[in-house]
Amino acid sequence: MEILIGALLLFGLYLTTQYSYLLFHSIAELFSIVIAAGIFILLWNSRRFVDNSYLLFIGIAYLFVGVLDTIHTLAYTGMGVFPEYGTDLATELWISARYVESFSLLLAPILLGRKLKAEYVILGYFLVSTLLLLSIFYWDIFPNCFIEGVGLTTFKKISEYFICLILLASAYLVIRRRSDFDSGVLKLVLASIIVTIASEMSFTFYVHAYAFPNLVGHLLKIISFYLIYKAIIEKGLREPYDLMFRDLKRSEETLREERNRVQEYNARLETLNEQKNQFLGMAAHDLRSPLSIIIIYSRFLLDEVSGSLDAEHREFLSIIHSSSEFMLQMVDDLLDITTIESGKLQLSVRPTDLKEVIDYDISLNRVLASKKHIDLIFHCDKDIPMVMVDESKIKQVLSNLIGNAIKFSHPESKVEVFLDIESDHVVVSIKDEGQGVPAEESDKIFRPFARSSVREPDGEKSSGLGLSIARRIVEGHKGKIWFDSEAGSGSTFYFSIPINIENGIER
Secondary structure, X not given: OHHHHHHHHHHHHHHHHHHOHHHHHHHHHHHHHHHHHHHHHHHHHOOOOOOOHHHHHHHHXXXXXXXXXXXXXXXXXXXXOOOOOOHHXXXXXXXXXXXXXXXXXXXXXXXOOOOOOHHHHHHHHHHHHHHHHHHHHHOOOOOOOEEOOOXXXXXXXXXXXXXXXXXXXXXXXXXXXXXXXXXXXXXXXXXXXXXXXXXXXXXXXXXXXXXXHHHHHXXXXXXXXXXXXHHHHHHHHHOHHHHHXXXXXXXXXXXXXXXXXHHHHHHHHHHHHHHHHHHHHHHHHHHHHHHHHHHHHHHHHHHHOHHHOOHHXXXXXXXXXXHHHHHHHHHHHHHHHHXXXXXXOEOOOEEEOHHHHHHXXXXXXXXXXXHOOOEEEEEOOOOOOXXXXXXXXXXXXXXXXXXXXXXXXXXXXXXXXEEEEEOOEEEEEEXXXXXXXXXXXXXXXXXXXXXXXXXXXXXXXXXXXXXXXXXXXXHHOOOEEEEEEOOOOOEEEEEEEEOOOOOOOEO
């Protein structure tokens, strides 16, 4: 499905060339520039905790690759930013960026296991990038890469072949050091290098800036950067421990086997967990602002500009907006789970009417339920006493459980919420008529980042953190949470909380 969607998006991007090749080129380059910036932001903000010098080096390198690609985009024929230059300027900038990228991929595996001084690496890349730009714009000594009316120069073609050789060497070095990589990351990095080589080969055939080989090369570049995104950004957010702290994880496994060093292991594990939580918190905080901007502007474009666009481009904008909202929700969930796991969560309990709280959460979810024509029903036929809870946190638990029940339910079904009292506990249950949870996944459903093989009927995504957060909040109230389910027959999620717990409880 992911490949199919990607192919459709690439085809849609190709169709933009029928309107404006310049628009296609700008979108293609902006995609790689955003990915390069995202890699740098993620790895730079985690540099104090990352023990993988390959990742840190790549993160810094891609920042400067993104800078050169940005200037290349502005210099492209037809942009009008550098009107006194021709096609050769953009081609020289392209070759400069590819040399920086290929040599970086070659050096990165050589530096594995070494302690990097990030500030010195940035200074080195700054000097190299500055010298390249001066040689092109000021000294005018960079070899010509394109001659109007003739096409690509010999230097340009030889450079592309040489860059391909450098990339092959980098792939060989990565394979030799494969034990230092997560298997999933290794495959994605190698695939990205191979696609990059194909992209470079395509760029040896075009005769003008808007030629078909040029288009193919840019489409392949998009794929190669997407693979790098999958390897570093996506895996870094979903599985940061495996990606960022691979060597430390191995140390943990060794310490587990050495019974006589249990005390040292526990102390180190606590430090690692704290570093992991700090990393997640910093990454989530730094990603929130740019994501909010993307959401605001994509919504503005949908509201104000979409009327002048065709259906396909409106769909592109809609995908950008919904994907950004999903990622922002994931960032918020990361902040929540980080706060909980770091021990900073404080519960301020006070007497609370759970009926009112449930009514409030149900009212918030009625719009979501009505879209699927789902009846949302609340049952409570007993007098329920005031319960000592943190009202805002219990609302968060209810919102997550009710929202999940609606998402996983089939249209034209119903979701029922029950409130009851048993001994000295109140019990809340949420019953749906959805797809249920497979028996083999019942043990992991409350784990962070756990994702069910069952897909929501409406195609929505989830961060895999909601149930984990709900469990921590309920347990923080000295309660418990569980569920009954059968695949294909719906689920019922329960949580119980003591009616009276001590005021000011902290977890």
